[in-house]
Amino acid sequence: MLRLVSLQLIATAMVGVLAALLGGWSAAISAVLGGICCVVPNAIMAVRLFAGTQKPGGTNPATFFIWEFVKIALTVALLWLTATLYRDLNWLALLAGFIVALKSYIFLLFRH
Incomplete structure (x- = not known):
């Protein structure tokens, strides 16, 4: 799970740089915020699921579904807060950052 979250962070940074080159600073910040809206919930869920596996008896399947709902x-x-608080939001860059971070796990599938 740590590899997935770190790959999502790297993909978010790359999309932020690309958005900066194509659309300026507001697009870069929007892309990074979009990626963070995906990475932070995934990281929290990964930590919680890992902590559940460390206790005796392992993790409960219901725990996965509860944390999936929380995620x-x-x-x-986070998307609502971003749209509300960041006035110079570039929606295309935000969605690009979110989707790239969300789908970055595909690169791990082709690693071997």
Whole structure:
């Protein structure tokens, strides 16, 4: 899980640089914020699931579904906060950063 979260951070940084080159600073910040809206909930869920595997008896399957719901709710909340608080938001860059971070796990599939 740590590899996935770190890959998402790298992909977010790369999209931020590309957005800066194509659309300026507001596009770069929007792309990075979009990626962060994906990375932060995934990192929290990964830490919680890893902590659940360390306890005796392992993790409960219901724990996965609860944290998946928390992850989705946190993602929606972060996207809403970003749209509300950042006035120079570039929606295309935000969505590009979010989608690239969300789909960056595909690169791990082709690693071997």
